[in-house]
Amino acid sequence: MIGAIALLCLCQLAGEIIHRLSGLPLPGPVIGMVLLLGWFALMPRERPTLSAVTGWLTAHLSIMFVPAAVGLVEQGPLLARYGPALVVATMISTLLTLIVAVTVFRLAARRIPAKDEAP
Structure with missing residues (x-):
């Protein structure tokens, strides 16, 4: 289990390093997934172990959302001040995203x- 977690972390770290050194327009974790x-x-025997770890x-x-x-x-005062504007901006951007997605699909x-x- 530790080896599979180390493999996941290593691929993500390698992706970040490649991203920062090469300047590719892909995020490091995406490059890491390609590496994985x-x-x-190359090593198909690793799949069952990694499947168990990723399932867990x-x-x-x-738990990942606790931080x-x-x-x-901790940012309560800032949220009280800018919260309503953030909610409105999020709602508008979500609506615009839905409209664009539906238009492209149609x-x-x-x-x-x-x-x-x-044909």
């Missing part, structure tokens, strides 16, 4: 013929 995928291609981590994912919640509590759906239609 390459590791799986996913089951206890709520963020503590940070929010445009893409028009370009792809249905299976029962002749």
